[in-house]
Amino acid sequence: MTAWSVSGLGVGVIVRVAFLGPEHSFTHMAAEKLFPGAELVPCNSITKVFRLVEGYEVDYGVVPIENSLEGPVGETLDNLATTMLHIYAALEMRIDLVLAGRKGAGKIYGHPHALREAARSLERLAPGAELVPVPSTSHAARQAAEEDALCVCSRRAAEAYGLEIIAEGLEDGPNYTRFIALAWRDQPENAERTSIITAFPDEPGSLYRFLEPFARHGVNLKMIYSRPIPGKPWHYNFYIDLEGSRLDRHVAEALEEAAARSLFIHVLGSYPVQRG
């Protein structure tokens, strides 16, 4: 039994962490960095990771939320809109993609984000190949090994599934993905960032009025995305990341004033951000 400690849990407690798998996905590497020594549980979808944490089958879950080239991960944002879980921590990690498998094969498996991140290189290296989306980069490597095809994945996944590496550095520019750890609590005492979900009445100036308190209290916004609300065509939830903790006075005051100018504010959590 490995001794392991995370703030709030004692040494000697083994934590269980679900991640988007199978083994050797980028999310697997992120889970290893966020929870060294933990027991890691692969899941075949992001939604499954949420369900395992919600069902108390694991202590934490790790999922991708945003890529610096391709933007937000829709499945993660949609689950955040309905879950009672919080964001406990985040990790920004560099993503280095390789093309691996049998040279000249007509099919390239990949996670849709990874295929887009490598779009220009793939056009050059394998023009005319069929791009086949699968749930993760390690799933792509496993599938390519089974079918003697090609895939876009990490060097580690290519090696683990016995694939020949045909090209490295496929990404179209500096490529980073932010991963989040989900839990039943956040870490406001130790936080660099706060994430919220909100929505506004469909009337002129509502977004402008909502943002004003953040400007006045000097709260820096780090990210803002809107996503359609399922079942309500042309209505949107807004996902906003702020610098600071919900316990910081200027953040708390801005949130309280902004809440009065929106339909609701759901605070997903205040949490530390790890890099590398």
Ligand SMILES: O=C(O)C(=O)C[C@]1(C(=O)O)C=C[C@@H](O)C=C1
């Ligand atoms: O974790 C993986 O390997 C994934 O396939 C997921 C994911 C993502 O959704 O962003 C993670 C990192 C890369 O940006 C490409 C794909």
